[in-house]
Amino acid sequence: MTEAIRIVVVDDHPLYRDGLGQALSSVPDLEVVGVAADGAEAIVVVDELLPDVVVMDVQMPVLDGIAATRQLTARHPHLAVLMLTMAEDDDTVFQAMRAGARGYVLKGARQDDVARAVRGVAAGEALFGPGVAQRIGAYFARLAVSEDPAGAFPELTRREREILDLVAAGRSNPAIAHELFLSPKTVRNNVSNIFAKLQVADRAQAIVKARDAGLGRGEATAG
Numbered sequence: 001m002t003e004a005i006r007i008v009v010v011d012d013h014p015l016y017r018d019g020l021g022q023a024l025s026s027v028p029d030l031e032v033v034g035v036a037a038d039g040a041e042a043i044v045v046v047d048e049l050l051p052d053v054v055v056m057d058v059q060m061p062v063l064d065g066i067a068a069t070r071q072l073t074a075r076h077p078h079l080a081v082l083m084l085t086m087a088e089d090d091d092t093v094f095q096a097m098r099a100g101a102r103g104y105v106l107k108g109a110r111q112d113d114v115a116r117a118v119r120g121v122a123a124g125e126a127l128f129g130p131g132v133a134q135r136i137g138a139y140f141a142r143l144a145v146s147e148d149p150a151g152a153f154p155e156l157t158r159r160e161r162e163i164l165d166l167v168a169a170g171r172s173n174p175a176i177a178h179e180l181f182l183s184p185k186t187v188r189n190n191v192s193n194i195f196a197k198l199q200v201a202d203r204a205q206a207i208v209k210a211r212d213a214g215l216g217r218g219e220a221t222a223g
Contacts, residue, residue, distance in 0.1 A: 002029060004028075004029050004030060004031040005029060005030050005031065005052045005053055005118060005119065005122045006031050006033045006049070006050075006051040006052045006053070007024055007030060007031065007032045007033065007051055007052070007053045007054070007055060007118060008032070008033060008034045008035065008036060008042065008045055008046055008049060008051045008053075008054045008055070009021045009024070009032055009034075009035045009036075009054075009055045010035070010036045010037075010038070010039065010041075010042040010045075010054060010055065010056045010057055010060070010065065010068070011035075011037070011057040011060070011084075012037050012038055012057065012059075012060040012061060013057075014037075016107075017035055017037070018035075020055065020084075020114075021035055023111045023114075024055070024111075024114070024115065024118065027111075027115045029119070030115060030118060030119075033049050033051055034046075034048075034049045034051065037060075038060045038061050038062040038063055038068075039056075039060055039062060039063030039064055039065055039067055039068025039069075039071075040062045040063040040068070041062070042054065042056065042063075042068050042072065043063075043068060043071055043072060043075070046072055046075075046076065046079065047075070050076070051079070052079075052080060052122050053079075053080045053081070053082060053118050053121055053122050054069075054072060054079060054080070054081045054082070055082050055084050055114075055118065056068065056069055056081050056082065056083050056084065056101070057083075057084065057085050058083060058085040058087045058092060058096065059085070059086075059087060065083060065085070065096075066092075066095050066096055066099045067099075069081045069083070069096065069099040069100055069101050070099040070100060072100075073099065073100030073101075074100075080102045080103075080121035080122050080124075081099075081100060081101045081102060081103075081121070082101065082102065082103040082104075082105065082117055082118060082121050082127075083096045083101045083103065083104040083105070084105050084106075084107055084109075084114065085104075085106065085107055086106065086107045086108075089182075091159075102121040102124075102125070102126055102127065103117050103120065103121040103125075103126065103127040103128060104128050105117050105127075105128070152213035152214070152215070153197075153198070153210075153213065155197045155198075156194060156197055156198075159190060160190055160193060160194050160197070161215075162180065163176055163180070163187060163190045163191060163194065164194050164206065164210050164215060165210065165215045165216060166179065166180075166216075167191065167194070167203065167206055167207060167210065167216070168206070168207050168210035168211050168215045168216025169215075169216040170207075170216070173187045173188055173191060174187075191203075194206060
């Protein structure tokens with residue numbers, strides 16, 4: 001009989017941590033051998049129990065999940081870390097990847113999806129939930145455009161430059177939110193910041209400035 005995959009669950013919310021632990025333990029080939037309430041505790045627990053997989057939250061007190069992942073993968077190179085979190089922004093996804101996480105699944109995923117992800121990272125695969133995989137694809141598809149070689153608008157963040165490029169291409173705020181998997185409020189806030197930083201009064205002036213700098217080459221869409 002195949003040996004069960006040994007798991008440590010790390011989350012600062014007791015109800016979620018315990019519920020996830022029980023859910024994973026109910027799967028025949030998975031065994032939750034320990035839990036931790038923050039990243040610092042996770043290091044102690046993992047050092048003691050040497051699990052196959054750590055299911056790790058991102059935002060936690062004492063030591064966050066990304067910093068804990070970086071330390072754990074350095075101490076235990078064969079350890080598989082699966083990030084399971086509400087955090088959807090690109091920066092968090094890529095920080096987790098750089099820290100050594102093998103997978104990234106959003107909270108709210110079904111039990112069988114999380115179990116499948118645990119098996120995948122335990123087998124050495126890089127595994128990301130469908131929503132995260134789409135975000136990664138969109139990020140790399142737009143990377144060359146959002147990183148303008150001429151260095152225009154250095155006052156903007158990478159995210160603001162990416163949104164400005166879509167504004168210049170004629171996208172509406174709802175269309176940008178859909179394309180970048182962001183909330184409409186986040187897009188509105190970024191657009192306001194862009195206008196302030198570029199010292200423009202409205203969308204039309206921002207489009208002119210952006211297109212003069214070579215942005216907005218993508219095909220415009222209605223909506």
